[in-house]
Amino acid sequence: MTTLGTASAAPGEIDTGRLPVGEARDGSEVGLPVAVINGQADGKTLYMQAVSDGDELNGLGVIRRLVPQLDPTKIAGELLIVGITNYYAFQVAEHRNPIDDTKLNRAYPGSKTGTASERIAAATFDAAKQADLVLDLHQGSTSCMINETRVRCGTRHRLHRDCLELAKVFGCGHILDQKGPDGQLARAAPDEGVPTIDPELGGAVGWDETSIRKGVKGVFNVLYYYGFLDGNVDPEPQTRATGFEQYGSPAGGLVDFEFDLGDSVRRGDTLFKITDPFGTVKERVTADSEGIFWRHRRLPQVATGEYVCSLGTNLDEY
Incomplete structure (x- = not known):
């Protein structure tokens, strides 16, 4: 039993x-x-x-x-x-x-x-x-x-x-x-x-x-x-990441992502930009490392310092 x-x-x-x-x-x-x-x-x-x-x-x-x-x-x-x-x-x-x-x-x-x-x-x-x-x-x-x-x-x-x-x-x-x-x-x-x-x-x-x-x-x-x-x-075989980088917003506004989930990202690529309500770009945020676009926030509006997205980094195949 x-x-x-x-x-x-x-x-x-x-x-x-x-x-x-x-x-x-x-x-x-x-x-x-x-x-x-x-x-x-x-x-x-x-x-x-x-x-x-x-x-x-x-x-x-x-x-x-x-x-x-x-x-x-x-x-x-x-x-x-x-x-x-x-x-x-x-x-x-x-x-x-x-x-x-x-x-x-x-x-x-x-x-x-x-x-x-x-x-x-x-x-x-x-x-x-x-x-x-x-x-x-x-x-x-x-x-x-x-x-x-x-x-x-x-x-x-x-x-x-x-x-x-x-x-x-x-x-x-x-x-x-x-x-x-x-x-x-x-x-x-x-x-x-x-x-x-x-x-x-x-x-x-x-x-x-x-x-x-x-x-x-x-x-x-x-x-x-x-x-x-x-x-x-x-x-x-699985794609393994042993690193995980999180990115916040340097400004308040609306987020436009440059990648889809699962996309490969190179160091220096623009991950997202922040615009004002009229479409003027206020800030661009670039990747610190090579990785995979792993996760991002659902809603477009952000405040300064608020979480925006994450990369899986230090990649290999297991």
Whole structure:
């Protein structure tokens, strides 16, 4: 029998339930929606979660499309799934948990007696530690971003090669291989011996169909490659960036981008220009390095110093 919260499944069964993480302001119990898929045969355990940030919905789009396609009688191993991780932020469609103004993916490994976010992190981290592999499904918030997978443990970590292999298998096409901030699940779980990646499935307001399809394919790649399902996957080479440069605006105004997402950029190329409301160019910003146009803001209006775009740099093929 495999259990996660109130979900419990015998071999060859699937069940859904709730993972208790505390109480809301009205005293009602808060439980995260979870699913357990217990394969008919023995095998590895995969933990997967989505909506760690409350406005990042593409991962949830992946899960709701993936689970109905899985037949536990044809699976070897177990899948532990949390469909909506940042419960409070999801309810109000915000990035951070409004109860404690915290970005949940900075709270791992969490605390069972801590803040609302720390309690969610502790409960989901307990589940993640049971696994052999972890997928933490994200997206580039509501900005515009390429589909990519992040390896966050750092190149000197003992599990770096395992995490990098998992990212290659997932197969978004691009990998950001750069040590992440403290408190990320993809930082904390490798310290417990569990290879973990952070697929960033584009960036959107609501659903993005292309990114959801890519995410579903990525999870199936993992299921085939690691033996959960019968079949073969030959991982394709990925473009890897080990650097990530962010650019802000030197002036207030309206942004015109000179590149599309995924385009190659040379050092000195104009990334964007800032105009006034009448089209007069006020400033031009050029690339400091060669790279890939990785991410940019969604809205055109900017204030001085406000984030505009990012490049993936230090590129190679993995």
